[in-house]
Amino acid sequence: MKTEDVIQFSIRATLGYPTRTLLMILAMSIGVASVILLTALGEGARRYVTREFSSLGTNLLIVLPGRSETTGGHPPLVGGTPRDLTLEDALSLTRSSAIRRVAPITVGSAPVSWKYRDREVTILGSTSELFEIRDLSMAQGRFIPSGDPTRGAAVCVMGYRLKKELFGNQSPLGEWTRIGDRRFRVVGVLAKKGQSLGLDMGDVVVAPVASAQALFNTSTLFRILVQANSRDAIPKAKKAILGIIRERHEGEDDITVVTQDAMLSIFDRIFTALTLSVAGIAGISLAVAGILIMNVMLIAVSQRTTEIGLLKAIGAPGRQILRLFLAESAILSLIGAAFGLILAFFGTWALARAFPSFPITVPVWALGAAVGVSLLTGLVFGVLPARRAAKLDPAQALSRR
Amino acid sequence: MIHLVGIKRVFQVGDEAVHALSNVNMTVDAGEYIAIMGPSGSGKSTLLNIIGLLDRPDKGVYRLEDMDTTDLTDDQQASVRRHKIGFVFQFFHLVPRLTAAENVELPLILAGVEPAERRSRVQAALSALGLSGRAKHRPDQLSGGQRQRVAIARATIMQPRVILADEPTGNLDRTSGKNVVQSLEDLNRKGMTLILVTHDPDLGSRASRKVVMMDGRISEDTGAS
Numbered sequence: 001m002k003t004e005d006v007i008q009f010s011i012r013a014t015l016g017y018p019t020r021t022l023l024m025i026l027a028m029s030i031g032v033a034s035v036i037l038l039t040a041l042g043e044g045a046r047r048y049v050t051r052e053f054s055s056l057g058t059n060l061l062i063v064l065p066g067r068s069e070t071t072g073g074h075p076p077l078v079g080g081t082p083r084d085l086t087l088e089d090a091l092s093l094t095r096s097s098a099i100r101r102v103a104p105i106t107v108g109s110a111p112v113s114w115k116y117r118d119r120e121v122t123i124l125g126s127t128s129e130l131f132e133i134r135d136l137s138m139a140q141g142r143f144i145p146s147g148d149p150t151r152g153a154a155v156c157v158m159g160y161r162l163k164k165e166l167f168g169n170q171s172p173l174g175e176w177t178r179i180g181d182r183r184f185r186v187v188g189v190l191a192k193k194g195q196s197l198g199l200d201m202g203d204v205v206v207a208p209v210a211s212a213q214a215l216f217n218t219s220t221l222f223r224i225l226v227q228a229n230s231r232d233a234i235p236k237a238k239k240a241i242l243g244i245i246r247e248r249h250e251g252e253d254d255i256t257v258v259t260q261d262a263m264l265s266i267f268d269r270i271f272t273a274l275t276l277s278v279a280g281i282a283g284i285s286l287a288v289a290g291i292l293i294m295n296v297m298l299i300a301v302s303q304r305t306t307e308i309g310l311l312k313a314i315g316a317p318g319r320q321i322l323r324l325f326l327a328e329s330a331i332l333s334l335i336g337a338a339f340g341l342i343l344a345f346f347g348t349w350a351l352a353r354a355f356p357s358f359p360i361t362v363p364v365w366a367l368g369a370a371v372g373v374s375l376l377t378g379l380v381f382g383v384l385p386a387r388r389a390a391k392l393d394p395a396q397a398l399s400r401r
Numbered sequence: 402m403i404h405l406v407g408i409k410r411v412f413q414v415g416d417e418a419v420h421a422l423s424n425v426n427m428t429v430d431a432g433e434y435i436a437i438m439g440p441s442g443s444g445k446s447t448l449l450n451i452i453g454l455l456d457r458p459d460k461g462v463y464r465l466e467d468m469d470t471t472d473l474t475d476d477q478q479a480s481v482r483r484h485k486i487g488f489v490f491q492f493f494h495l496v497p498r499l500t501a502a503e504n505v506e507l508p509l510i511l512a513g514v515e516p517a518e519r520r521s522r523v524q525a526a527l528s529a530l531g532l533s534g535r536a537k538h539r540p541d542q543l544s545g546g547q548r549q550r551v552a553i554a555r556a557t558i559m560q561p562r563v564i565l566a567d568e569p570t571g572n573l574d575r576t577s578g579k580n581v582v583q584s585l586e587d588l589n590r591k592g593m594t595l596i597l598v599t600h601d602p603d604l605g606s607r608a609s610r611k612v613v614m615m616d617g618r619i620s621e622d623t624g625a626s
Contacts, residue, residue, distance in 0.1 A: 005510045016498030310494045313455060314508045314555065315483020317476040395450040398490060 001320055010327040014335075017303075020296050021332060028293070028336020028374055029343055031286035035370040036344035036362055038282040041351075042275025044360035049267045051359065053260060057135045059100075059231055060260040063093075063224040063241055067254050083249050084220035087150060087209060092248060093226060096240035098233040103130040103225040104149070104209050108216040110180040112158075112205055114166045121162055122204045123179065125212020133227045136201070139163075141173045141188030144208050152211030156184040161202035163189045179205060180215050234259055279366065283373065289336070290377035293329055297385035301325070301392075308389050309397025318390035325386035326379060333378025337371045344370075402562065402594060403429035403452060408461035410447050410617075421447040422458070423617045429596065431562065434589045435624070436608035437598045443614040445598045446567055452596065453486050453565045454478045466562070483512055487556030487593075489585070491568035493548045495540040495555075501547075502527065502536040505554045512559065526554040530584055546577025553584050557593070564588060566597040570604060582607070 014021045065085045090104035106125035111118050128146035130136070136143070139160055145153065156179065163172050163186075172186040190201060213219060228237035238257050245255050301308070308321055316324075344362065351360050410422040421444045429435060437445045450456035451463060454470060463470050470481065495504045502523050509519045527533050530550045540548055549569060556564055566585060570578035582604060589595040599605055610624030 001511050002513055005513075009510070012498060012503075306492075306494055307496050310496070311507070311511070312479065313453070313482060313488045313494075314511060315479050315559075316511050317479035319476065320479070320511065393456075395447075395456040398455070398494060399446070 001316075001323075006323060006327050007331070009324060010331050013304075013324075013328055014332055017300065020300065024289075024293055024296055024332045025336040025339055027289040028286075028333055028378070029339035031282070031289040031377075032337045032340025032370045032374050033343035033347060034285050035279055035282040035373070036340070036366050037347045037351075038278040039275055039366035040344070040348050040360050040362040042271065042278045043363045043366075044358055046268065046271030046275060047359040047361065049271060050264060053264050053267065055135070057133045057225070057227065057260075059228040059234055060133065061226040061228060061234065061237055061241065062258045062260075063090075063226060063245070064256040064258065065220070065223070065254070066256060083252065083254050085224060085245075085255065086219055086221065087213070089245060089248055090221060090224045091149065092244055093224065093241055095244060096237060098229055098236040098240050099226055100229045101129040101133050101227040103127055103133045103227075104221045105130070105223050105225060106209055106212050106216065106218065106220070107222040108212065108218075110215060112162070112166065112177055112179050114172075114175060114177045117166050118178075119162065119165060123212055123215065124204050124206045125209040125215075126206060127209055129227075130206065130225065133225050137191040139189045139191040140171065141186070143188055144206060145187075149208070150210055152208040152214060154182065154184050154211060155187045155208065157188040157190060157206045158186060159190050159200070159202040159204045160192050161200075162205065179207070182211070182215055184211070231261075234261065275363075279369070286370075286373055286377050289374070290381040293332065293378055294381035294384055297325065297329055297382055298388065300328075301385045301389045304389075305392065305397045308392050309394040312392070312394035313398060321392075322386045322390040325389050326382050329378040329382030329386070330375060333374045334371075336378075337374040340370065340374070341367070402431045402466055403427070404462070404464040405452075406462045406464075408448075408451060408458045408463065410444075410451065410456065410458050420617045422451070425461070425617070425619055427612070427619065427622070429594060431594055432589070432592050433594055433596075433624070434586070434609045435596045435612060436605040436610070437596065437612045437614060438600070438602075438605045439614035439620075444617040445614050448614065449565050449567055449596065449598050452563070453488060454482050483508060484559055485562045487559070487561040487564045489549070489552050489556050489564065489566040489569045491571040493540070493545075493552045493572075495548055495551060497540050500537050500539055501532060501543065501551045504540070504551055505558055508555060508559050522558060523554075526558050527551075530554050544577065545573045546580050549573060549577070549581045550584055553581070553588075557588060561593070563594040563596065566595070568599055569597060570599070570601065578604075 063085065087104055090102055093099055093102045103126050108123050109120060110123050111120050127149045128144055131143040144155055144157055147153070156177070158172065166172070166177070172189065175186050176183050177186060184207060192202060226237060226241060228234045238259060241257050242253065242255070246253055311321060348360055348362055405425055405427040408422055408425040412419045412421055425448060437448060439445050447456065451458050457471065465481065465485065470478070473481065496507070505523045505526055506519050509522060527536055530553060532547060532550055532554065535543060535547055543551065564585065569581055569585065573581060585595055585597070597608070605611055611621070612619055613621035
């Protein structure tokens with residue numbers, strides 16, 4: 001029997017029982033579509049996180065007070081910090097040749113008001129270097145001026161959303177706002193950049209670090225952002241930071257330096273694992289589809305007992321019957337997979353429309369894997385019914401009507 | 402052409418062993434027209450199935466054209482059925498989703514014949530049985546007699562040496578039954594060996610040789626030499 005005749009015969013057989021065929025195709029397409037959609041979501045999440053981290057700036061190192069053995073993630077939330085980071089610590093880091101820029105950061109929350117409107121927002125105390133390190137851009141005016149960081153000027157820059165809420169469409173440049181119990185002059189408005197690391201840059205006020213420290217009556221820093229000279233200089237910069245701070249902190253290693261690369265690679269690994277496990281979970285639906293195929297094919301074998309007997313009587317060996325039934329389940333799986341691809345295409349399209357900022361992407365390997373696994377499922381679960389058909393006793397099969 | 406020596410076939414029904422055939426000996430020459438008769442359960446159909454290689458005897462030797470069939474593999478048996486034997490059944494056993502022409506074409510497809518040759522052979526076979534106008538009809542659009550003639554076309558499309566017909570008229574009214582029998586007898590006149598199993602004494606008496614079975618044995622054989 002020729003291969004094209006096997007395929008044609010099997011297709012005719014699937015068309016002969018439309019309800020059964022539709023059910024199997026539906027099950028298979030849902031399985032394939034869910035595998036593709038879920039991996040696309042996982043892959044999208046991975047890209048989203050990677051993008052967020054990259055938007056922090058390039059060649060970035062983050063210095064946190066306190067010692068921690070981890071190489072990424074949150075700063076230690078509990079446990080004492082032996083020695084706080086100070087502005088002087090931050091400024092001393094500029095000594096290293098591997099370090100290009102240093103931005104000390106102090107964070108607090110305070111009410112910001114202009115005329116009768118006021119809002120509680122996050123106040124970010126830093127220096128002019130933050131602008132380059134964080135890769136910010138201005139919508140209006142300029143960033144906080146450079147100059148002696150230990151002497152804070154009474155100026156501030158605000159995020160675009162805060163500006164809109166306080167000033168509406170008026171220009172805030174040159175206006176005096178009240179932050180806590182001090183007055184600051186607005187010199188600029190940040191451009192829209194979106195979120196980064198959970199801090200919405202549209203909703204902050206950036207003030208000179210010394211002014212912010214005075215405002216919150218503290219001399220400590222939340223963290224220090226350090227930009228290395230180049231990607232290759234990152235390990236050297238890390239070493240230099242540890243050395244300088246140890247020297248300043250009487251030989252104690254009481255800080256944690258986190259590099260952006262380390263965080264990126266950790267998140268990359270986490271999300272790749274996540275994608276794979278969701279794909280595995282979706283794979284269960286493929287297995288369910290496989291079991292459905294097996295059941296339906298078993299029913300088909302008993303429905304078509306006389307047909308099988310007849311095929312044997314007119315000269316089809318058991319091997320041939322096996323091939324015919326396997327071809328049938330393979331064809332059903334492939335058609336199901338094709339519909340699954342279409343379904344997944346519309347699904348990702350709809351998700352991309354609904355969440356435009358989420359970079360949903362279907363990894364190419366997921367397409368191949370979904371189709372391959374569905375074909376394999378069809379064949380594996382098709383073996384049992386096909387074998388049953390092949391072993392059928394023709395004399396008995398033909399004795400009924 | 403067909404030599405059966407000491408054929409025995411036992412079916413296990415529950416705890417009981419049913420002797421469908423016990424020690425059957427029979428020789429059939431090429432071109433014969435044989436009617437196998439006998440009451441239900443006498444072993445007629447089992448005998449036909451063994452001749453058609455659909456069933457294997459538990460004991461005995463079956464030689465078809467000087468070839469011992471008892472130790473053929475499944476593939477070899479299928480090949481013998483494909484090329485040398487044509488079956489006609491009481492319930493036609495046409496594939497319901499295929500047209501008359503496609504049903505007739507099936508043995509050619511299984512044998513791997515080229516599509517162009519298949520088409521012309523199917524057409525010739527259908528017109529020989531007066532079914533040219535029905536080629537595109539599915540079995541449920543045909544009458545019983547037409548269905549059986551489609552089945553005969555399918556059984557003869559490979560030019561087999563033997564036609565085995567199990568109650569070919571059992572499910573037909575008298576007129577279409579007569580038509581079907583005439584079609585089969587035409588084939589016999591062209592040299593095909595025809596063996597049919599029947600209950601119908603009229604039909605049995607038309608055959609040139611009559612074999613009567615009783616309790617798994619041949620009780621009467623008008624052609625036994």
